[in-house]
Amino acid sequence: MNWTGAVRTMLVCAILIVLHYTLRPLLAWRASIDFLIVALLLGSVRLRPGAAAVYGFLLGLVADSIAVSPFGAAALAMSIVGFGASWLKAVFFADNLALNGFFLFLAKWIFDLIFLIVGHRAIDPELAMQIFVWSPLAAAVTALAGVIVLSLLKPLMDVRTT
Amino acid sequence: MATAARYGSRVDAGLLVGCVVLSLIAVVLKDEDREPIASALRRSVVAPLVGLQRGAERWRSAWVTSEQRQLASDSIAIRGIKEQAALVENDQLRKIVGLGSRLEWGFIPAEAVHSAAPSEDVVTNMTLTAGSVAGVQRYNPVVAPEGLVGVVQTADPTMSVAILYTSPDFRASAMSADASAFGIVYPHTGRGSAAYMLELRGVPTRVQLKPGTQIYTSGLGGTFPRGISIGTVVSELKTTEPWTRTYLLRPSVSPSHVTTVLVLTAQRVTQGTGNVWGAAVNTDSATRRIVAANDSMARQAALIEAQARRAALDSVRRATIDSVRRSLGAGVAPEPTDARDTTRARRDSTRADTIRKRPT
Numbered sequence: 001m002n003w004t005g006a007v008r009t010m011l012v013c014a015i016l017i018v019l020h021y022t023l024r025p026l027l028a029w030r031a032s033i034d035f036l037i038v039a040l041l042l043g044s045v046r047l048r049p050g051a052a053a054v055y056g057f058l059l060g061l062v063a064d065s066i067a068v069s070p071f072g073a074a075a076l077a078m079s080i081v082g083f084g085a086s087w088l089k090a091v092f093f094a095d096n097l098a099l100n101g102f103f104l105f106l107a108k109w110i111f112d113l114i115f116l117i118v119g120h121r122a123i124d125p126e127l128a129m130q131i132f133v134w135s136p137l138a139a140a141v142t143a144l145a146g147v148i149v150l151s152l153l154k155p156l157m158d159v160r161t162t
Numbered sequence: 163m164a165t166a167a168r169y170g171s172r173v174d175a176g177l178l179v180g181c182v183v184l185s186l187i188a189v190v191l192k193d194e195d196r197e198p199i200a201s202a203l204r205r206s207v208v209a210p211l212v213g214l215q216r217g218a219e220r221w222r223s224a225w226v227t228s229e230q231r232q233l234a235s236d237s238i239a240i241r242g243i244k245e246q247a248a249l250v251e252n253d254q255l256r257k258i259v260g261l262g263s264r265l266e267w268g269f270i271p272a273e274a275v276h277s278a279a280p281s282e283d284v285v286t287n288m289t290l291t292a293g294s295v296a297g298v299q300r301y302n303p304v305v306a307p308e309g310l311v312g313v314v315q316t317a318d319p320t321m322s323v324a325i326l327y328t329s330p331d332f333r334a335s336a337m338s339a340d341a342s343a344f345g346i347v348y349p350h351t352g353r354g355s356a357a358y359m360l361e362l363r364g365v366p367t368r369v370q371l372k373p374g375t376q377i378y379t380s381g382l383g384g385t386f387p388r389g390i391s392i393g394t395v396v397s398e399l400k401t402t403e404p405w406t407r408t409y410l411l412r413p414s415v416s417p418s419h420v421t422t423v424l425v426l427t428a429q430r431v432t433q434g435t436g437n438v439w440g441a442a443v444n445t446d447s448a449t450r451r452i453v454a455a456n457d458s459m460a461r462q463a464a465l466i467e468a469q470a471r472r473a474a475l476d477s478v479r480r481a482t483i484d485s486v487r488r489s490l491g492a493g494v495a496p497e498p499t500d501a502r503d504t505t506r507a508r509r510d511s512t513r514a515d516t517i518r519k520r521p522t
Contacts, residue, residue, distance in 0.1 A: 072188025
């Protein structure tokens with residue numbers, strides 16, 4: 001990735017992070033769009049897995065510091081998701097919107113899975129409801145939003161498949 | 163190359179493990195230990211994002227508050243409209259109860275359900291919730307507190323259909339409030355607001371009705387009892403009829419406002435309704451006529467009595483004067499010149515002039 005591409009990616013990720021803290025609270029949906037996951041995946045597929053894990057960790061720390069959720073849960077989940085996205089980019093992140101959407105869906109669901117299990121520290125019906133109902137819904141919404149963002153920013157983003 | 167790749171993989175794995183370990187340490191930290199870290203992040207690196215989130219949440223709460231206020235104002239407005247409708251309905255029911263108490267007997271209360279065919283511009287009939295079981299019969303008059311509404315066309319056991327005064331089949335014999343003019347009321351053939359007007363036809367040419375004159379049913383024909391208010395004269399309509407006049411009437415009742423009506427029974431129609439609608443007008447005119455007639459009779463009687471008394475007094479006075487003069491031995495005194503005897507004096511003087519002079 002050249003410097004121009006890196007700057008573009010950083011710019012898009014910054015926009016997505018800003019959207020996460022402006023549009024998301026404004027909409028206040030029960031199954032809300034997770035722009036941080038979209039930003040994480042966009043950045044991770046352009047980084048080495050280790051760097052992607054660090055990127056996810058930092059992004060997760062930001063999320064943890066602002067949210068009332070258990071501190072460190074988002075950092076852990078995003079580290080794993082970022083590493084996985086970077087490691088699997090060759091397999092999944094092709095120039096196919098449907099595949100990208102599925103990849104976003106999967107990433108968000110795995111993130112929620114890790115985040116909820118680590119955060120709750122106990123299995124209860126509410127957690128099951130969250131994992132099997134609200135998380136897939138939020139993942140679907142996030143995937144849809146991610147696909148739209150990718151479509152809009154396609155001229156800007158130079159996604160290379162290796 | 164392979165060594166570099168292996169080294170890179172190890173670094174990646176190491177970084178992942180490091181991140182995971184740090185995250186787990188953060189997770190297992192106690193609240194008092196993790197809060198300073200989170201707080202430090204919120205005050206430094208994440209501060210702009212915290213500001214953005216707070217601003218967005220403020221916007222959101224303002225939006226929700228605005229929606230809630232809008233809902234509250236809407237509900238208040240709806241409540242106000244409902245209250246207004248309840249007041250109007252209450253007023254109508256009070257009026258109908260008042261009419262019922264004035265009529266006292268011979269009526270059937272019914273709710274009116276308007277039924278206009280889609281092709282019709284004007285409401286010409288209405289369904290009543292009382293039928294033949296309640297005593298409603300065909301051609302029973304339908305009235306409202308304001309006046310005449312229509313006449314029952316069909317009477318089923320539990321419901322009936324009445325034609326309104328707007329129906330082309332509607333006719334009513336009518337008269338002015340002072341019973342000086344009679345005519346037949348027809349629906350006015352017009353469009354828009356004029357469609358709900360009426361016409362008073364067949365009024366003799368010699369009778370001219372002023373705008374605002376109240377028109378009532380005359381009781382002729384037997385369908386409607388005398389004295390139900392129909393409407394007021396608006397203006398005279400120009401027609402080709404040379405011997406009669408036609409007037410445009412504004413109906414007393416607006417069909418769209420009629421929700422409850424009274425159906426007058428045939429017995430009540432026969433016996434009349436009295437002055438329930440035009441009580442003040444009819445009573446006043448009748449009373450005025452009676453008083454005027456009494457006054458003229460009384461005046462005449464008083465005049466006759468005064469003349470008789472005056473004649474008696476005059477004769478007594480003359481007799482007294484003559485007797486006094488006779489007793490005194492005086493001649494005939496000059497005739498009194500007071501006003502009451504001027505006629506006789508004039509007559510007498512006239513006579514004196516005509517008397518032939520005695521020869522000397």
